[in-house]
Amino acid sequence: MEIIYLIIGIIIGGIIIGLFLKSKTGKIETEKSNLLENLQNLKTEFEEEKEKSENLNKKIIELTDEKGKAVSKNSVLEKNLEEVQKKFSELTKKYNDYLTFNSQLKTENKNLQEKLDNQKNEIEELHEKFTTAFENLANKIFEEKSEKFTAKNKANLDEILNPLKHDLDKFKAKIENTDEKNRISNATLIQQIKGLKELNNQLSEDAIKLTKVLKGDFKVQGDWGETVLRRILEESGLTEGIEYISQGKGMDLKGEESRHFRPDFIIKLPENKHIIVDSKVSLVSYEKLMNEADSEHKKEIYLKALQNSIKSHIDDLNSKHYQQLTGLNSPDFVLMFMPIEGSFNLVVQTKSSLYQYGLDKKIVLVSPSSLLITLRTIAYIWRQEKQNKNAITIARQAGDLYDKFVGFITDLDNIGKNIDRSKDSYLNALNKLKTGKGNLITRVENIKKLGAKANKNIPEKFIEEEVPELME
Numbered sequence: 001m002e003i004i005y006l007i008i009g010i011i012i013g014g015i016i017i018g019l020f021l022k023s024k025t026g027k028i029e030t031e032k033s034n035l036l037e038n039l040q041n042l043k044t045e046f047e048e049e050k051e052k053s054e055n056l057n058k059k060i061i062e063l064t065d066e067k068g069k070a071v072s073k074n075s076v077l078e079k080n081l082e083e084v085q086k087k088f089s090e091l092t093k094k095y096n097d098y099l100t101f102n103s104q105l106k107t108e109n110k111n112l113q114e115k116l117d118n119q120k121n122e123i124e125e126l127h128e129k130f131t132t133a134f135e136n137l138a139n140k141i142f143e144e145k146s147e148k149f150t151a152k153n154k155a156n157l158d159e160i161l162n163p164l165k166h167d168l169d170k171f172k173a174k175i176e177n178t179d180e181k182n183r184i185s186n187a188t189l190i191q192q193i194k195g196l197k198e199l200n201n202q203l204s205e206d207a208i209k210l211t212k213v214l215k216g217d218f219k220v221q222g223d224w225g226e227t228v229l230r231r232i233l234e235e236s237g238l239t240e241g242i243e244y245i246s247q248g249k250g251m252d253l254k255g256e257e258s259r260h261f262r263p264d265f266i267i268k269l270p271e272n273k274h275i276i277v278d279s280k281v282s283l284v285s286y287e288k289l290m291n292e293a294d295s296e297h298k299k300e301i302y303l304k305a306l307q308n309s310i311k312s313h314i315d316d317l318n319s320k321h322y323q324q325l326t327g328l329n330s331p332d333f334v335l336m337f338m339p340i341e342g343s344f345n346l347v348v349q350t351k352s353s354l355y356q357y358g359l360d361k362k363i364v365l366v367s368p369s370s371l372l373i374t375l376r377t378i379a380y381i382w383r384q385e386k387q388n389k390n391a392i393t394i395a396r397q398a399g400d401l402y403d404k405f406v407g408f409i410t411d412l413d414n415i416g417k418n419i420d421r422s423k424d425s426y427l428n429a430l431n432k433l434k435t436g437k438g439n440l441i442t443r444v445e446n447i448k449k450l451g452a453k454a455n456k457n458i459p460e461k462f463i464e465e466e467v468p469e470l471m472e
Helices: 002-145 151-214 218-235 284-291 296-320 341-350 353-360 368-434 440-449
Strands: 244-246 265-269 273-279 334-337 363-366
Touching: 218 265, 218 273, 218 368, 265 368, 284 296, 284 341, 296 334, 296 341, 296 353, 296 363, 334 368, 341 353, 341 363, 353 363, 363 368
Parallel strands: 273 334, 334 363
Antiparallel strands: 244 265, 265 273
């Protein structure tokens, strides 16, 4: 019985254990199912995160590429900014130099004007003093010496005074003329300075307009460059045939083997010195460079071609040896004029060594603006030279005037002495005529009283003493 109970107990225990295990297994299955579901969800989330990560990596690569492009573009912009700032600094320096030069011109013109005004005042005072002195001296001589100053002596005095008066008037007119010329010159200088920037802008606009017309025809390009150079010379205030010469006209310029040369323009300087200016145009490469907007490679090619073209012009000018031509007194350098301001600035900025290369070859590169400033300086030097010559002429004429005045005083003194001698002779003759024993009037009157027939009588003023009676 106990065995039965034991078996039953075992069975019941087994059932209980089975039920317990079954319950436990269900939970495990449920948990397993939940875990599998969670695993699937995690896998899905992983795939999503993986896809997001791949998208982020692509985005990072794209942003990295864009950053590289931005850095490259920023580098180009910074380079352009540096070039613009450098160009602005150069323009600012040129403008400041121009303002300094203009200020110096105004100061020197003001000082010169003051000197001329002072000289004019001194001349006017001298003229008034001379005139007053002449009048007083003449009046004194006339009043003291004789009221019967003869017409002949007066004519002689006029002959001395009139040339002197003419010289004084001429001298005064020359001073006034010089003063007026300086005032006109100052006004003209101010007007020309205002037109300096306008001229440079106009030249640049003309270059752009003529680019298509001139492109490819080197003869026309050369003529155009020479025309621009002539225009700048005219605007500078210099006069053709006097301060500058075109194509060496009137000058037999010869080099080696008696070869004739004709530079575009020869600028004359004081003391018979000269500066040669020759125009050279490099337009084709510059036009292509300016019109190329896309390819940096092509821009580099056109820029290199432009630099080579200018270098070729430098070598060509150097080979002519203008400085050694007979008939010229020129410095060791020649000015090579580049009529396109932008081309000049571009070359100087991108290859400054080319400018030094020209200097080594005795060639100085100049643009319209820099040449115009140089020519203004030369025109100012010529004005100073003319004013110095006028000052020398004035000083010489003042010396001549002083010498003539001394001569006039000497002649006037001689006239006074002659008047004194004439008066002494007159008084001596008058004394012999009417005073003293046996004077002529008494003797003549006695003759009349002796019975001489006469129709006229001696004036009473000459008979101061009573004529004595004759003894019968």
